[in-house]
Amino acid sequence: MSDLSNFSGLEDIYKEYEPLLSINNSLSSHVNSVVEDRSRESRLELEREYPFDEYEQFRDKYYRIDSIDELPVTDLVTKYSQFCNSAKIPYDNGFWQRQLVGDKTNVVLKEEAEVAKKLLFQKWDEQLKQARLNWELETLNKLRQALLSQLEELLKLFEELTASLDDLGVDPGIWLDLSDGNLTYQDIEQFKQWADYLKNDPMAQEICDLLGRMRDVEKEERLEKTFTTHSVDTWVPDINAKEEIVGIRLSQDIENIIPSELALLADPETSILFDLKFIENQLMTFDMVGLQQQTTEIEVEEEHAYSEDGEQGPMILCIDTSGSMHGRPETIAKAVSLFLATKAREADRPCYLINFSTGITTLDLSGKGGLASLTSFLSKSFRGGTDVAPALLHTLDVMKEDAYKKADVLVISDFIMGSLPEDILSGIEDQREEGSQFYSLVVGSCFMSNRLKTLFDYEWVYNPNSSSITELVNYHQQSGLLEKKEIHHV
Secondary structure (H helix, E strand, O other), X not given: OOOOOOOHHXXXXXXXXXXXXXXXXXXXXXXHHHHHHHHHHHHHXXXXXXXXXXXXXXXXXXXXXXXXHHOOHHHHHHXXXXXXXXXXXOOOHHHHHHHHHOEOOEXXXXXXXXXXXXXXXXXXXXXXXXXXXXXXXXXXXXXXXXXXXXXXXHHHHHHHHHHHHHHOOOOHHHHOOHHHOOOOHHXXXXXXXXXXXXXXXXXXXXXXXXHOOHHHXXXXXXXXXXXXXXXXXXXXXXXXXXXXXXXXXXXXXXHHEOHHHHHHHHOHHHHHHHHHHHHOOOEEEEEEEEEEEEEEEEEEEXXXXXEEOOOOOOEEEEEEOOHHHOXXXXXXXXXXXXXXXXXXXXXXXXXXXXXXXOOEEEEEOOOOOHHHHHHHHHOOOOXXXXXXXXXXXXXXXXXXXXXXXXXXXXXXXXXXXXXXXXXXXXXXXXXXXXXXXXXXXEEOOOOOHHHHHHHOOEEEEEXXXXXXXXXXXXXXXXXXXXXXXXEEEO
C-alpha cells in the first residue's frame, strides 16, 4: 500500500515554503504532523472504504472447496458478474454460465466444471488484485491532492500572517507556536484579520504603542556616584636584574667597563692610571638596570546615568464588552487586547483577560490554550450593560495568586458607569502599595475625573469622533494633580 508521507508534490511544497519552515520549527513540526496524521487516516480509510471486500470474502469462502458438487455455482457466477460490473471489468456472462451451470443444449461434465472452476477462481484472484491496486492508486491520488491543497492553504495563510506580525514588530514564533493546542483555519484567518487591521489602522497602532509601554512611563533617569577600583600596570626598576643599558656611571664594575677604559691597560704607563681609577671607584662603566611590572589598584569616583525601570510582571486585562462599546470602541478594545496579549506572551508575562458587562467571563491567555481563548474572545459580539465592579473584584482575587502578584491592570471601557464601592477602592490601594500599577484606556469622552483621581495611575483617553488621544499622567502619584498631554490628533 502506498503512503502519503513521501511523494513529489509534498517535496515541492516543502521547497516552496522552505524559508517560512526554516525559521519556525513549530510550524515545520505541525506540517510534518499533519502529513503523518493524514497518512494514518488514509491507511484506515483504504481499509474501511475498500469496495471489493465482500467479493474477496465470497471468493475466499469457496476457493478451497475441491468438489464442484459442493459449490453453489449459480451464486458463484452471479457474484463474479457483480464484481466485474463493480470493478468495470469486461465480463462474458454466457461463457461462465455454460462452463459451470450449463443450459438446455449443453450438459456440463463434472471434469469440465472442475477445470472451469479453477480457471474462474484464478482469473477472479488476478482481477481482484488489479482492482484493489487501481482503486488504491486512484483513492490515494485524491487524498494526496486534498492534502496538498490543505497544506498550501495552511502555509499560505501562515506566510501572510507572519508578514502581518512582522509589520507589527511581533515575533511570529510567539503565536505560531502550535504546540499548545489545535488551531483551526478559522482561528488563524481571524487572527490574521485582526493583525492586518492593526497594521493598517494608524490610530490603533498609536494606542497599542502607548499601552505597550505601560511600565516605561515610570522610568526615572538619575546620576549615581560610585567608586570603582581600577588596576594600573607600571614598570619599576629591579635592583636584582641588569638587562638594559641606561647610562654611564663611575664604579669598580669591571664586567661592565666601557672599552675606552680598558684601552688604558694596553700601555704600561697608562695602566697605572687605570689602577688608580679602580681604587677610587672612578672607572667609567655601563649603568645596567632591570625592569619589573607592578600592578597598583586605585579607586576612582565615577558618575553613571541610571534608568530605573518598572518590573515587567503579570498583566490583567479588564475589557468592557457591553453594548455601549459596539462599533469603533469594540474594534479598538479587541485590537488592543490582541496586541497586549501578544506582547505579554512574547515577554513570557502571565496574562489574564476578564470580559465584563452585566457579568464577567475570564480567560487565561498564558500557556496552553491561550491562543484559542484569545481567538474565541475576538469572535464574540459586545452586548449588555456595564458593571465594572465584579470585574475589579475578581481582579483583586486573581492578584492574590502567586502567578499574578504585582500585576499590571488595564481597564478598557467607555466608563459609562457609576462609582465604585469603597471596599474595591481600598483593595486597589492595597495592591498599589504591593507594587501593582493600574491603567485605563477610556474609549470615548464620557469619563469621571473624580473616579480617575482615586483609581488609576495613568489614563489614556481616545475619542473616536475626533481621532485624538489624550494622555492623563500620574493622578495618584501627583496627589490629584492632573497632567494632560495631547498625543495625537487627526
